[in-house]
Amino acid sequence: MHFSHFFNNNYFNFEFLQDVYVPFSGTLESTVTKKTFSAFLAERLEQAERTVLISCPPNINEKKFYKYLSHYGTINNYFFYETFGAYAVVEFSGTEDIAALKESTCIPRLQHECAVPFKSRLFNLRKNNVGELSTAQSSVQCLKLSAIPHSELLRKISGAETIDQQLHTVCEEYQLTEENTRLRFLVCSLVKDIAAAYFPECSIKPFGSSVNNFGKMGCDLDMFLDLDGISGRNNVKPTGAFSVEYHTKRVASERVATQSILSVIGECIDQFAPGCVGIQKILNARCPLVRFSHQPSGFQCDLTANNRIAMRSTELLYIYADIDPRVRALVFSIRCWARVHGITSSIPGAWITNFSLTMMVLFFLQRRKSPIIQTLDQLRDLAGPKDKLAIGGHDCTFVTDVSKLKPSQNRETLEQLLQEFFEYYGSFPFKGMSINIRKGREQNKPEVSPLHIQNPFEQSLNVSKNVNQTQLDKFVKAARESAWILQQEGMNHSTTKSEHWGLATLLIPSTQVSEGKGRKKRREPASERIKHLLESLKRTNRQVKM
Ligand code: CTP
Ligand code: MG
DSSP: OOOGGGTTOOSEEEEEOOOOOOOOOOOOBOOOOOSOHHHHHHHHHHHHHTEEEEEEOTTOBHHHHHHHHHTTSOEEEEEEEEESEEEEEEEESSHHHHHHHHHTOBOOOOSSSOOOOOOOSEEEEEESOGGGGTTOOSBOOEEEOSOOOHHHHHHHHHTSSSHHHHHHHHHHHHBOBHHHHHHHHHHHHHHHHHHTTTOTTOEEEEEGGGTSSOOBTTOOEEEEEEOTTOTTTTOOOOSSSOOOOOOOOOOSOHHHHHHHHHHHHHHHHHHHOTTEEEEEEETTSSSOEEEEEETTTTEEEEEEESOHHHHHHHHHHHHHHHHOHHHHHHHHHHHHHHHHTTSSOSSOSSSOOHHHHHHHHHHHHHSSSSOSSOOHHHHHHTOOGGGOOEETTEEOOOOOOGGGSOOOOOOOOHHHHHHHHHHHHHTOOTTTEEBOTTTTSOEEOSSOOSSOBBOSSSTTOBTTTTOOHHHHHHHHHHHHHHHHHHHHHHHTHHHHTTSSOTHHHHTSOHHHHHTTOSSOOOOOOOHHHHHHHHHHHHHHHHHHHO
């Protein structure tokens, strides 16, 4: 619809949002799609280019809002969300609509400050007629950006009929929503507008959990500044008498170039980008990055460049998530379990990261008697000519179209897999062995790190190099205890079902357990003892089955 007759409506007016300091909050979701990763990225990036972010006044009337904005162009889609204040994400049908909106938008005149006149796609919507503020009746429905509170999650999963349903519920409740995904792409697109001042042909793509199908509401937003699309790199030298090339600045290495580009763009984000605060340049890291908060969305952003391998591992996880629905259900549940038990943390340190944990789940699923997912080498062997890719001499080839993969014959339930996951890692030979999803079998550890998970592409790297022995021990102990609890739960199924049961029993924070809330108090045997008890239980079970 195009409400051109509202063109002269002066109920609202727009101004470019120069610097709104909204307190931090945040979360979002996305759904699994059968699209190839590159098609998904291309579609979402293009959509984000046609989208704007608008800070709205209180009690905004949705109908008037829609009518007002529609006179700039056709609105394809919009939604409101709340952080501290209401925001609207509005997708127009074309970028020319945004140009029309910008045309009539004013730069604010401030009394004691000066607005930096950078025209972004983040706007403030003002009500001209203050008298109408109180008359607004149908105020908008705002989505929440945060994950469901933990107590509510426990209540929901305890209401499920089976442990399998419980794992699927964790996944459904925690996964990024469609709106959250849109907002993530929009924030990338807004940051791209800054970088494009220097590199007009650049793009900024999300990677990591925002797009790998394992993102939880509230996860950080990893961004990749892609300069490879800049034309001219692959131009063939003409054969005539002359040829022209750009006179470029030369620096010692690609790393130095990345550092200086990120430094300058980080500076611009700091000085000019509305809503971006707390900029930190972490340029000496193995992978240099600029970290900041995007306050209107509440996202913690990590901007990197020259990070193509991470982009490819994101695509690999995206594929694995699509192979079998049990993959996501198990990964989300194990991530949730690890967070509750302090095995992972939002603060960087010697903890196991979500990425490492995901690799451990994938490896476990490859190790089933009848594997649920293929090894990376098998995915490489199924690759077509278009899937071939080498980055910096590393083989990054794998099949990118999931429909080419045969579904697994494995029929194990999630309940079985959860139980076995804990047992598997409760007695994994971490001392001598390394986890390797490329081969799908453990390998001799090439170095002394307590936990060794081989990077699937840069095979000399350990994904979990940061993890110390204490943190690994914590994981092993928690895995053994959880295996033990599940074994017991299995036997007392009907009696425990009234309160928290099954997976919920494993997700009760340890502070509550020590206070005796929720979970039945049980004498907790030491980790080694649990291991032996589990082994004897398994033996007994096997004998019963035979
Ligand atoms: N990555 C990697 N090697 C590492 C750490 C990260 O290749 N040692 C890549 C992975 O592709 C990962 C991405 O960088 O997905 C982002 O890293 P990070 O934010 O730590 O992990 P996420 O998968 O995004 O998980 P989270 O939700 O915890 O942010
Ligand atoms: Mg991340």
